[in-house]
Amino acid sequence: MIIILKGNTRKLVGFIAFLIIFGVFTLVVKPPLAVLTTNSNKLRPIYRVNTGGEKKIAISFDACWGAEYTDEILAKLKEHNIKTTFFLVNIWLKDYPEVAKKIAEEGHEIGLHSTTHPHFTSLSEEQMKRELQKNHEMIEEVTGYRPRLFRPPFGDYNNKVIEVSRSLGYHVIQWDVDSLDWKDISARQIYDRVTRQVKPGSIVLFHNNGKHTAEALEPIIKTLKEQGYDIVPVSELLLPGDYYVDHQGEQQRKD
Numbered sequence: 084m085i086i087i088l089k090g091n092t093r094k095l096v097g098f099i100a101f102l103i104i105f106g107v108f109t110l111v112v113k114p115p116l117a118v119l120t121t122n123s124n125k126l127r128p129i130y131r132v133n134t135g136g137e138k139k140i141a142i143s144f145d146a147c148w149g150a151e152y153t154d155e156i157l158a159k160l161k162e163h164n165i166k167t168t169f170f171l172v173n174i175w176l177k178d179y180p181e182v183a184k185k186i187a188e189e190g191h192e193i194g195l196h197s198t199t200h201p202h203f204t205s206l207s208e209e210q211m212k213r214e215l216q217k218n219h220e221m222i223e224e225v226t227g228y229r230p231r232l233f234r235p236p237f238g239d240y241n242n243k244v245i246e247v248s249r250s251l252g253y254h255v256i257q258w259d260v261d262s263l264d265w266k267d268i269s270a271r272q273i274y275d276r277v278t279r280q281v282k283p284g285s286i287v288l289f290h291n292n293g294k295h296t297a298e299a300l301e302p303i304i305k306t307l308k309e310q311g312y313d314i315v316p317v318s319e320l321l322l323p324g325d326y327y328v329d330h331q332g333e334q335q336r337k338d
Contacts, residue, residue, distance in 0.1 A: 126245040128235070128255035130332030132284040132320050139313045140285045141320040143168040143258065145234065147200055149292035150179045156291060157189055159300045163308075168317040169291065170196035170234040170256075173221045180225045187226035192316035194232035195219060195253065203235045203244045211247045232256050232317055256317055257332060258286045264293030273299035278306050284333070286317060 144156070146169055160167060169186050171193055176183050187193060197203070198217040206214065215233060222230055233253040235244055240255065248255045260280045262273045273295060277287055289296050307314060325337040 124242075125330075126242045127328045127330070127332045128240055128245060128257045129286070129321070129328055129334045130257045131259040131282075131286055132322060132334045133336070134284040134320070136283055137313075138283050138311045139315060139320060140281055140283070140287065140307070141168060141317040142287045142289065142314055143170065143194075143234075143256070143317055144289045144291045145169075145196055146171045146175045146179075146183075146291040147196065147236075148175065150175075150182045151292055152294065152297050153179075153182050153186075153291045155297035156289075156300060157185065159297055159304070160191070161189060163304050165304065165314050166190050166192065166316050167314070168192040168194055168232065170194040170232070171218075171222055172196045172200050172236070173198040173218055174200060176221050176225055183222075183225050187228045192232070192318055193222055193226055193228040193230055194234055194256065194317070195222070195230050196234050197236050200236040202237060202239045204239050204241045208243065208247055211244065212251065215248065215251055215253065254318075254321065256286065258288035259332070260285050260287040262287065262289050262293070262296070262299070264296045264299070265290045267294045270295040270298035270302075274302050274306075277303050281307065281312070283312075284320065286320065 142165070144167060146153075169191055171183060171186075183193075195215055195218045198214045198221075201214065203211055203214070219230055222228055231253060233248050234256050238257055240257075245255050260277055262277055264273050273293075277299075281287060289300075304314065322334055322336050326334050327337055329335055
């Protein structure tokens with residue numbers, strides 16, 4: 084049977100055919116979302132710093148649980164006249180206020196690590212602000228120190244986490260060398276991981292209550308010093324003035 088289409092009916096069928104063909108074409112040639120969404124829109128925290136080759140690095144400690152080994156760590160740092168950065172959580176501060184005071188009294192930098200140690204990407208903007216503000220308030224109340232750095236719990240971040248943190252005046256800090264001391268690996272394994280991965284501008288992650296962290300610190304510090312590295316708090320490693328963070332998380336100076 085042959086159907087003859089006339090007038091508006093023919094136009095309608097033609098239009099429908101066009102939509103079908105266009106839809107199929109779009110499905111075939113449309114690039115995947117990963118191609119459409121460029122990395123230039125993704126914000127990154129600071130993982131390391133471009134020091135221009137200067138052999139300078141930062142050692143940092145996250146304090147989330149326990150303090151059994153912290154005095155020994157502080158003693159090692161004092162022995163070698165090294166200042167570092169400790170990122171403190173309120174739930175830890177409540178249990179160990181005297182240890183927090185000692186950290187500050189011995190000249191170490193203190194940074195925010197949140198109030199309750201949540202995954203920040205699961206929080207609303209207001210919840211993020213409360214976590215940061217309450218953390219800041221407690222650190223200042225206990226130690227007298229006014230933090231300007233923030234390390235997200237679990238290293239968990241997205242654009243909103245960085246935007247909110249920056250709006251409150253904090254640099255968001257990650258790390259490019261992970262000691263994995265929280266896994267209770269041996270002092271030798273910690274030493275090998277750190278000394279093999281560190282490079283100018285690195286930020287090294289330790290924990291204040293790693294079982295073998297204090298034991299590993301002695302040879303790590305000696306080796307890095309022998310290699311000509313200067314070990315400083317994170318804020319002293321950061322570039323002053325205008326900067327940007329590139330796609331690899333390296334802080335770069337703006338020209």
